[in-house]
Amino acid sequence: MKKILITLIAVSLIFSSCKKDDSPTEEETPLPMAEGTVKIAKWKGDKRAAMLFYFDDSTIGQAKYGIRIFNKHHLIGTWFVNPGSDYYKYNKDIWEKESQQGHQELANHTMTHKGAANNQKADYEIGEASRIIWKARGEKEFASLIAFNRGGGTSWDKVNLNAILKKYKNIDRVTTKIGERMIGWSVPKGSKPATILKNYPKALKDSMIWMLSFHGIAEKNGNPPMDHGNGAVWVEHFKTFAKKAEELKSKFWNAGYIQIYKYIQERKTASIKLIQYNDKKYAVELSSQKDAKYYNEALTIIVQLPQDWKACSVEQNGKKLKHTIKNGRIQFDAVPNGDKIYIRR
């Protein structure tokens, strides 16, 4: 017994002295993932956080300045429009054509922003706006999900709102749980760039959604700046914000509400599997429980293979997928519920 004990002490001494002698080197630091693992990135492009920008009421300044500035800076906003309003009609081509050139997300703020007193009127307010949005997207009716916001101060008391939203594939941004933490802020009129940007470091630190809700965009820097009757931020301040937001795209995934919502929903119901055939051929199987017709946002997949992999092909259904590879870490985007994705050295 004593002998065993002494041996044990001796062995543990050897081990602890080994640890002491070996100062940690780069090579000994464990890899973030073991060889041959696969995962879905929290945010698209494996970005650290997400950024989401709302614009309500299809104001004149949003069309004339907002859409164009966002297009120019390769930013995506979610524009809650009222297609039955004079504002919207005045800039119909910007809303329905220019916005789509920059892949802006049109969203439903109802036809007239007046609420509805019965189901028939509500069906028109929500359904007609949905049809206009699908048409602008170049899609068939009922082809895709649409973000929805009923509008402040409107009444829908005698209406089965949920059934109508469901019918038109509308997702209510207020009552729906998007599925990840969000730091959201309604930008007050007259805000300067530093104020508009104040929440992004927190979103970045906690890997959250950074959401800003804008109102008008004003041509003149008044006190407060006004966009045809709507409290606004001055266009020059908005430009400074947009320039900074474009820079932040290196860290944030910027997308519309529906894109972000779909990504989270698909990821949370996804299963993913890495299959190895031999040392030169792997495959990834990716599925989600969501309806593939509506939940078709590509997820970012990260596969860790042996570090000596320097180049490979990634292919699905005979089509090459764009990918990056570094020290065996392969990254690409793929839509769930498709064919197997093959990775070949």
Ligand SMILES: [Zn+2]
């Ligand atoms: Zn509104």
